[in-house]
Amino acid sequence: xxxxxxxxxxxxxxxxxxxxxxxxxxxxxxxxxxxxxxxxxxxxxxxxxxxxxxxxxxxxxxxxxxxxxxxxxxxxxxxxxxxxxxxxxxxxxxxxxxxxxxxxxxxxxxxxxxxxxxxxxxxxxxxxxxxxxxxxxxxxxxxxxxxxxxxxxxxxxxxxxxxxxxxxxxxxxxxxxxxxxxxxxxxxxxxxxxxxxxxxxxxxxxxxxxxxxxxxxxxxxxxxxxxxxxxxxxxxxxxxxxxxxxxxxxxxxxxxxxxxxxxxxxxxxxxxxxxxxxxxxxxxxxxxxxxxxxxxxxxxxxxxxxxxxxxxxxxxxxxxxxxxxxxxxxxxxxxxxxxxxxxxxxxxxxxxxxxxxxxxxxxxxxxxxxxxxxxxxxxxxxxxxxxxxxxxxxxxxxxxxxxxxxxxxxxxxxxxxxxxxxxxxxxxxxxxxxxxxxxxxxxxxxxxxxxxxxxx
Numbered sequence: 001x002x003x004x005x006x007x008x009x010x011x012x013x014x015x016x017x018x019x020x021x022x023x024x025x026x027x028x029x030x031x032x033x034x035x036x037x038x039x040x041x042x043x044x045x046x047x048x049x050x051x052x053x054x055x056x057x058x059x060x061x062x063x064x065x066x067x068x069x070x071x072x073x074x075x076x077x078x079x080x081x082x083x084x085x086x087x088x089x090x091x092x093x094x095x096x097x098x099x100x101x102x103x104x105x106x107x108x109x110x111x112x113x114x115x116x117x118x119x120x121x122x123x124x125x126x127x128x129x130x131x132x133x134x135x136x137x138x139x140x141x142x143x144x145x146x147x148x149x150x151x152x153x154x155x156x157x158x159x160x161x162x163x164x165x166x167x168x169x170x171x172x173x174x175x176x177x178x179x180x181x182x183x184x185x186x187x188x189x190x191x192x193x194x195x196x197x198x199x200x201x202x203x204x205x206x207x208x209x210x211x212x213x214x215x216x217x218x219x220x221x222x223x224x225x226x227x228x229x230x231x232x233x234x235x236x237x238x239x240x241x242x243x244x245x246x247x248x249x250x251x252x253x254x255x256x257x258x259x260x261x262x263x264x265x266x267x268x269x270x271x272x273x274x275x276x277x278x279x280x281x282x283x284x285x286x287x288x289x290x291x292x293x294x295x296x297x298x299x300x301x302x303x304x305x306x307x308x309x310x311x312x313x314x315x316x317x318x319x320x321x322x323x324x325x326x327x328x329x330x331x332x333x334x335x336x337x338x339x340x341x342x343x344x345x346x347x348x349x350x351x352x353x354x355x356x357x358x359x360x361x362x363x364x365x366x367x368x369x370x371x372x373x374x375x376x377x378x379x380x381x382x383x384x385x386x387x388x389x390x391x392x393x394x395x396x397x398x399x400x401x402x403x404x405x406x407x408x409x410x411x412x413x414x415x416x417x418x419x420x421x422x423x424x425x426x427x428x429x430x431x432x433x434x435x436x437x438x439x440x441x442x443x444x445x446x447x448x449x450x451x452x453x454x455x456x
Contacts, residue, residue: 035200035237035241035242035243035244035245036244036245037202037203037244038152038203038224038230038242038244038247039209039220039224040244041244041247041322041323042209042212042321056214057208058206058208058214058217058218058220058221059156059157059159059160059206059221060073060077060157060159060160061073061076061077062076062307062308062310062311063310064308064310070162070163070166071163071166071167071170072167073163073167074163074164074165074166074167074168074170075167076306077160077163077164077167077226078164078167078168079302079303079306079307080222080226080227080303080306080307080311081153081164081226081227081228081303082226082227082228082299082302082303083095083113083164083168084302084303085099085295085298085299085302085303086099086110086148087099087110087111087112087113089110092176093114093174093176094114094171095112095113095114095168095171095174096112096114096120096174096176097109097110097111097112097113097176097178097179098110098112098176098178098179101147101254102254102453102454103147103183103187105183105184105187106181106182106183106184106187106188107181107182107183108145108147108181108183109178109179109180109181110148111178112174112176112177112178113168114168114171114172114173114174114176115168115169115170115171115173116173116174116175116176117173118175119174119175119176119177119178120173120174120175120176121139121168121169122169122173123139124139124165126162126165129161129162129165130158130161130162132144132150133150133153133154133156133161133164134150134153134154134156134161134205135150135154135197135201136148136150136151136193136197136201142190143190143191143192143193143194143197144193145190145193146193146196146200146240146241149228149231150201151200151201151241151242152224152225152226152228152230152231153225153228154201154203154204154205155203155205155206155221155224155225156205156206156225156226157205157206158205196239196241199239199241200239200241200242206220206221206224206225208220208221213317215313215314215317216314216317216318216321218310218311218314219314219315219316219317219318219319220318222307222311222314222315222318223315223318223319227299227303227304227315229248229261229319230242230244230247230248232251232253232258232295232296233248233249233250233251233258233259233260233261234246234247234248234249234251235249235250235251236251246325247262247322247323247325248260248261248262248268248319248322248325249262249264249267249268249325249326250267252392253295254294254295254454255392255396255451255453255454256293256294256295256296256392256393256396257385257388257390257392257393258295258296259384260325260326261319261322262322262323262324262325263320263321263322263323263324264324264325264326265324266326267326268324268325268326269319269320270324272286272289274313274316274320276288276289277316277319277320278309278312278313278316280292281300281304281312281315281316282300282304282305282307282309282312283300283305284296284297284300284301284305284377285376285377287376288382289382289383289384290379290380290382290383290384290385290386291376291377291378291379291383291402293385293393293396293397293402294393294396294397294400294402297402351427351430351431353424353427354427354428354429354430354431354432355431357420357424357427357428357431358428358431358432358435361416361419361428362428362432365378365413366378366379366380369381370435370436378413380432380436381436383436385397386432386433386436386437387437389433389439389441389442390441390443390447391429391430391432391433391441391443392451394429394432394433395425395426395429395443395447395448395451396451397413398415398416398417398420398425398428398429399415399416399417399425399448399451399452400415400417401413401414401415401416417452421445422445422446422448422449422452423445423448425445425448426443426444426445426447426448429441429443429448430442430443
């Protein structure tokens with residue numbers, strides 16, 4: 001007779017399997033918790049801000065505002081911190097909150113930060129405001145979620161935080177009760193943020209790197225503390241903290257692609273000149289590289305265009321020093337124009353109605369060649385959004401338009417989200433990618449529908 005088969009799951013093997021799973025989990029947790037800080041890519045001796053480079057502190061406002069009042073300094077710093085973008089709902093009063101942040105586990109709404117005593121921050125004292133900015137703890141002791149970038153603002157000096165407070169308290173109070181957030185369990189348990197903060201908000205107030213230039217340190221303060229560029233351009237780990245091992249390599253934010261801005265020459269900005277980057281940050285456009293849109297267009301409109309030329313150049317110097325990390329995007333398209341002949345063939349599997357839609361709604365501003373007769377902002381050739389085979393930003397611009405850039409550009413692109421179906425928008429996105437990037441994409445109506453949901 002055959003021997004009885006041995007049981008595979010013996011008690012010893014069960015215990016061993018559980019131990020392996022636990023150790024793997026602990027190892028992953030330690031790996032995540034040990035993630036480098038935003039400036040750890042540039043190790044070096046630090047110095048007190050006031051003592052660096054013969055007293056030229058990289059914090060505060062630029063030299064042009066040295067004699068400005070505290071409210072004027074606060075206005076500059078609040079613009080540099082891009083406060084208005086997150087605290088002003090479309091059609092709402094400035095800084096009165098109500099902006100929706102749609103997350104995979106629910107929706108958060110930004111609060112009112114006007115000095116209204118009932119619904120805003122009018123009763124906050126200096127210590128409470130500093131605690132919120134540096135530690136992510138509200139006046140009532142509740143924990144704030146990192147959609148408010150307190151991990152970046154914790155770098156800010158007390159003087160700069162209180163200057164921002166002085167500016168906000170100088171605004172006209174707006175009575176606007178905050179909307180209730182709707183987060184699923186366990187994400188609605190704010191006390192859990194104390195654990196998260198202990199892991200990922202450990203760095204002190206900004207300290208300059210002593211062996212770097214004054215311009216580099218000023219750029220570091222602007223990028224890491226005020227503009228918090230990594231919040232969009234750096235991927236996140238499983239616990240939704242920034243994964244600085246892939247610093248600036250790009251991410252998807254609110255349904256838009258924030259591209260790789262490391263110095264990688266293919267997917268990042270390594271091939272951009274300093275002049276290109278200065279032009280893009282100051283005007284939301286760089287010849288041969290395209291124009292900003294969506295959240296980036298908003299950042300330029302509400303924040304970056306208000307900075308001094310010296311601060312813009314300091315940002316460029318710092319960002320260009322970040323090591324190259326290949327992002328998920330395809331290589332950027334060549335900045336050549338497409339043939340002006342509308343009969344030019346594209347990939348055989350591109351749906352014909354994409355061309356018909358482009359001809360009816362797009363060609364007047366963008367032209368068949370992609371070089372706009374209307375505005376450089378509407379020129380498609382060389383635009384890095386066309387290098388994305390998922391066409392994420394192309395779809396979003398078609399859906400939402402680009403009206404937020406109207407303060408900078410002559411005219412703007414309207415949104416076509418209500419005029420065309422998901423199938424039609426997919427078709428025109430595929431046609432645009434095939435015509436101007438020469439690499440076919442295969443966007444589906446389901447992908448367009450998903451982007452609609454993420455952005456609005």
